[in-house]
Amino acid sequence: MRIVAEHLSYTYNARSPFETAALKDVTLTIEEGEFFGIIGHTGSGKSTFVQHLNGLLRLPSSMKKYRPKKPKKGEVLPPPVVLRVGEFDLTDKKTDFRALRKKVGMVFQYPEYQLFADTVRDDVAFGLKNFSDTKLTAEETDAAVCAALEAVGLDFSELKDKSPFELSGGQKRRVAIAGVIVTRPEVLVLDEPAAGLDPLGKQEVMELLHRLHKSWCKTVIIVSHDMDEISENCTRAAVFADGSVKAVLSPRELFCRTEELLALGLDIPLTARLCALLAREGVAVDCDFTTEDFCRAVLALFGNKRGERT
Amino acid sequence: MKDVSFGQFYPVDSFVHRLDPRLKIVFLIAYIVAIFLASNFYGLAACAAVLVLIVVCARIPVGKVLRAVRGVTFLVLFTAALNVLFYGGETVYWQWGIFCVTFEGIIFSVFLALRLVLLVVCSSMLTYTTTPVSLTDGVESLLTPLKWIRLPVHELALVMSIALRFIPILMDETARIKNAQMARGADFERGGLVKKVKATIPILVPLLLSAFRRADELGDAMDARCYTGGKHRTKYKKLRFTWRDLVALLTGAALITGVVLMKVYLGVPY
Numbered sequence: 001m002r003i004v005a006e007h008l009s010y011t012y013n014a015r016s017p018f019e020t021a022a023l024k025d026v027t028l029t030i031e032e033g034e035f036f037g038i039i040g041h042t043g044s045g046k047s048t049f050v051q052h053l054n055g056l057l058r059l060p061s062s063m064k065k066y067r068p069k070k071p072k073k074g075e076v077l078p079p080p081v082v083l084r085v086g087e088f089d090l091t092d093k094k095t096d097f098r099a100l101r102k103k104v105g106m107v108f109q110y111p112e113y114q115l116f117a118d119t120v121r122d123d124v125a126f127g128l129k130n131f132s133d134t135k136l137t138a139e140e141t142d143a144a145v146c147a148a149l150e151a152v153g154l155d156f157s158e159l160k161d162k163s164p165f166e167l168s169g170g171q172k173r174r175v176a177i178a179g180v181i182v183t184r185p186e187v188l189v190l191d192e193p194a195a196g197l198d199p200l201g202k203q204e205v206m207e208l209l210h211r212l213h214k215s216w217c218k219t220v221i222i223v224s225h226d227m228d229e230i231s232e233n234c235t236r237a238a239v240f241a242d243g244s245v246k247a248v249l250s251p252r253e254l255f256c257r258t259e260e261l262l263a264l265g266l267d268i269p270l271t272a273r274l275c276a277l278l279a280r281e282g283v284a285v286d287c288d289f290t291t292e293d294f295c296r297a298v299l300a301l302f303g304n305k306r307g308e309r310t
Numbered sequence: 311m312k313d314v315s316f317g318q319f320y321p322v323d324s325f326v327h328r329l330d331p332r333l334k335i336v337f338l339i340a341y342i343v344a345i346f347l348a349s350n351f352y353g354l355a356a357c358a359a360v361l362v363l364i365v366v367c368a369r370i371p372v373g374k375v376l377r378a379v380r381g382v383t384f385l386v387l388f389t390a391a392l393n394v395l396f397y398g399g400e401t402v403y404w405q406w407g408i409f410c411v412t413f414e415g416i417i418f419s420v421f422l423a424l425r426l427v428l429l430v431v432c433s434s435m436l437t438y439t440t441t442p443v444s445l446t447d448g449v450e451s452l453l454t455p456l457k458w459i460r461l462p463v464h465e466l467a468l469v470m471s472i473a474l475r476f477i478p479i480l481m482d483e484t485a486r487i488k489n490a491q492m493a494r495g496a497d498f499e500r501g502g503l504v505k506k507v508k509a510t511i512p513i514l515v516p517l518l519l520s521a522f523r524r525a526d527e528l529g530d531a532m533d534a535r536c537y538t539g540g541k542h543r544t545k546y547k548k549l550r551f552t553w554r555d556l557v558a559l560l561t562g563a564a565l566i567t568g569v570v571l572m573k574v575y576l577g578v579p580y
Contacts, residue, residue, distance in 0.1 A: 056489045098495065106493035114490040116515035126512065130495030165519075179494060 001086030001103060001186050001219065003030040003053060007079050010048055010057060022048040024243040030221065032186075035213050037230040037251075038223045040240030041265040046223045047109075049240065050189045053085055053221075054104040055097040085187070102131045105185030105217065109192045111176035115164040121145050123164050124179045131183050148182035149175070151216055152208055170201040174208070181216060188217040192224055202226075206233060231255060231269035231289040239264065252288040318478070320438040325554060326368035327439045331448030333555045337562045338436050344569045345425050345432075350576050353569040354424050360565050361432055368439050378434035379427055386423045393419040444547070446471035451549060464539060472528070480521060487516045 010023040022045045030036050040046040051057040083090040088100045108114065117123035124145045129136065136144075146156040152174040159167070164175055173193075181188060193209065194202040206229060213220045224230060230237050231251045239246040239254070241264045247254070255261070255272040262268070268276075271294040275285045278298075287297035326334075341357070348354050365375055399414030437445070450467035457463050488498070491512045498509050 051489070054493055056492060098497075101493055101495055106490075108486065108490045108493070111490065113520055114487055114494075114512075114516055116512045126491075126496075127494035130497065183495070 002032050002084075003028075003086075003187070003219075004082055004084045005029070005049075005052070006082035008049075008052065008081060008083055010045075010052070012048075021243055026243075026245050028238055028245055028248065030219065033218050034220075034235050035209075035233055036219070036221045037234035037237030038221065038240060039225060039227070039230055039237055039266060041225070044240040045243040046240045047191055050106070050191060050221065050223055052083060052090065053187070053189055054101045054106050055090060055095070056106070058090070098131070102183050103185055104187045104189065105180040105183065107177055107180050107188070107190040107193060109195060111180070112164075112169065112172035115172060115176060115179075118163060119161050120149075120164050120167075120175055121160040123175060124148055124182050127179055128182050144182055145178075148178040151181060151212060152178045153204075154178065170197060170204065173197070173201075173205065177208070181212065185217055187219040187221065188212065189221045190223065193222060194224070194226065194229060202229075209233065225266065227255070227261075227267045227269040227272075231271060232291065239266070250288075251290075255289045318437065319441050320370055320374060322369050324367060324369040324439070326364060326435070328552075328554055329439075329558055330549055330551055330555045331440050331444040332451050332549060333551070333558055334436055334440055335445075335448050335452060337558060338432060340562045340566055341432050342429060344566050345428050347566070347573060348425075348569045349573045351421075352576055353572045354421070354428070356565060356568050356572070357428055358424075360561065361428060361435070363561075364432075364435055368435060370435070370438050374438065375431055375434070378430055378438075382426065382430050386426045389426070390419040390423045393422055442471055442474035444549075445474070447545070447547065447549060462539075464543070468539075476521075476524070479524070480517065483520050484513065484517055487513050487520075 006027045008023055008026040009021070011019060011021045013019050024045075026045070026049060028049075038046045038050065048057065081091055085100065085104060088095050088103075090100075115123050117126060121142070125141050128141060128144055142156075142160075145160070149156045149159065154171065154174050159171075159175070164172060167175065177190075177193075190209070194205045197205060209220055209222065210233060222229065222234070234251055236248060236250050237254055238248045239261070246264070247257075249257075251269075255268055258268050258272060258276055269289055271287070271289045271291060274294065275287070275289075278285050283301065285294065285297045285301065287293040341360070345354070345357055348357060365372075394411055394415050395409045397412060397415030397418050398410060399412035401413035402410060403413065404411040440448070446467045449470060450463055453461070453463045453466070488496075492498075496509060496512055498506065501509070
């Protein structure tokens with residue numbers, strides 16, 4: 001499903017002293033099949049943006065009603081707001097948000113804090129039962145839950161009757177992710193999926209997302225401020241700052257612009273830092289900033305034939 | 311978060327915002343006494359006039375004030391209806407079994423409803439214009455005499471300030487959990503009462519867990535900074551009585567006196 005947003009704005013607590021404009025005229029297109037990154041400093045509007053994608057935040061009603069009529073003389077109408085996810089038009093009041101949420105899975109920050117059921121099986125099946133129109137048999141439910149748990153690398157028969165609160169932090173997070181992907185959404189949105197995990201846990205989650213992108217959900221969107229996550233995985237990334245989109249670039253283009261990123265209060269990945277250090281020594285390394293490609297490029301520079309093969 | 315206005319600080323700078331919190335608390339108590347002392351509409355009118363003055367001086371928008379009232383609309387209407395039906399009295403308009411609508415009943419209900427509304431508005435004015443921190447400072451200072459009977463005043467004030475501080479945090483948390491469950495297809499609007507109550511379980515369980523987790527973390531953080539309680543602690547902000555407080559104090563005293571005089575000389579509401 002292709003995601004198109006044009007001139008999207010959102011204000012929290014409008015018309016009060018707490019008023020904050022979280023999104024200002026955001027225009028962004030995410031193609032089907034992308035592994036898309038959204039980066040930005042805290043409060044840059046990235047979470048607000050992704051919450052629009054499954055209708056958890058809706059456009060203010062004034063905007064929904066807005067359809068350009070004949071402009072008065074000399075009046076310039078603001079451009080129309082567009083927000084489409086696949087065939088769903090989110091500017092339309094009548095959109096079936098339940099059907100939309102089934103197609104767009106959303107994993108929030110620290111998703112393990114949403115676990116509530118007595119057993120892992122019941123918790124993962126929660127979304128499944130909510131979204132299905134007919135009553136599912138126990139076998140159907142178990143089959144779907146089993147598939148989802150296996151997709152996140154957990155063993156169904158071992159965990160199904162355990163309480164989700166007995167599990168380790170990393171396991172809890174996987175169970176929570178399984179609870180979202182169990183309905184087989186076409187788009188999977190994850191807000192800081194690796195936050196608060198140890199390095200190994202982070203790596204495991206990123207590998208998991210890669211597997212999911214290949215075999216489970218067509219489009220994966222991650223919100224992150226860990227630049228290594230972005231450089232290693234994403235096909236393209238949007239830079240949010242102060243409520244608007246500053247750039248949409250591939251990691252290769254993005255992390256060449258080190259100074260601009262640092263000026264926005266963002267970090268750069270380790271590989272980009274190494275490239276910068278090498279550049280200062282007069283060695284220009286041309287790579288797409290994944291660890292693998294960085295190694296290849298460096299080895300190639302030093303004339304190692306093995307480097308050419310990888 | 312935006313729907314909760316009762317009990318939330320409204321950040322503007324005004325005469326009322328700058329008053330000493332102790333005075334505001336005492337004023338609120340005095341005001342409530344005045345409302346219940348008032349035995350006729352003149353007294354209530356005086357109370358209402360003072361309240362309008364406070365709202366204007368505090369620069370709180372009328373919408374905010376009305377929203378505080380909206381929360382208790384049902385309670386007000388319900389008590390008023392009960393009183394109309396059961397109060398009794400001499401001038402009977404309509405009677406059916408034990409129900410009886412009388413002139414006295416109607417007057418009394420209107421009176422009671424007004425009292426409740428004034429009470430709610432005045433209390434919410436206290437929280438609108440006072441930050442939780444200065445509110446607890448005020449409470450602590452006012453309760454100091456109770457230290458003589460070994461009441462842990464400082465600890466009580468701390469419990470209160472933590473409770474107040476956690477309201478917005480837990481509201482945010484609720485919103486976040488609600489969103490997460492809605493993303494998994496939870497529906498909190500459809501279905502009958504039983505279904506709706508059941509639908510809150512996926513919110514309540516994580517919310518309770520998170521409240522306990524936060525309490526643990528806060529306790530650890532306080533331990534880590536060697537927090538031991540009230541003894542030998544100094545205040546960052548000292549409370550001071552100023553000319554503003556004197557003005558407010560005189561207004562309060564005048565209101566009580568006025569209400570008592572009207573009670574004595576003008577009598578019952580009708």
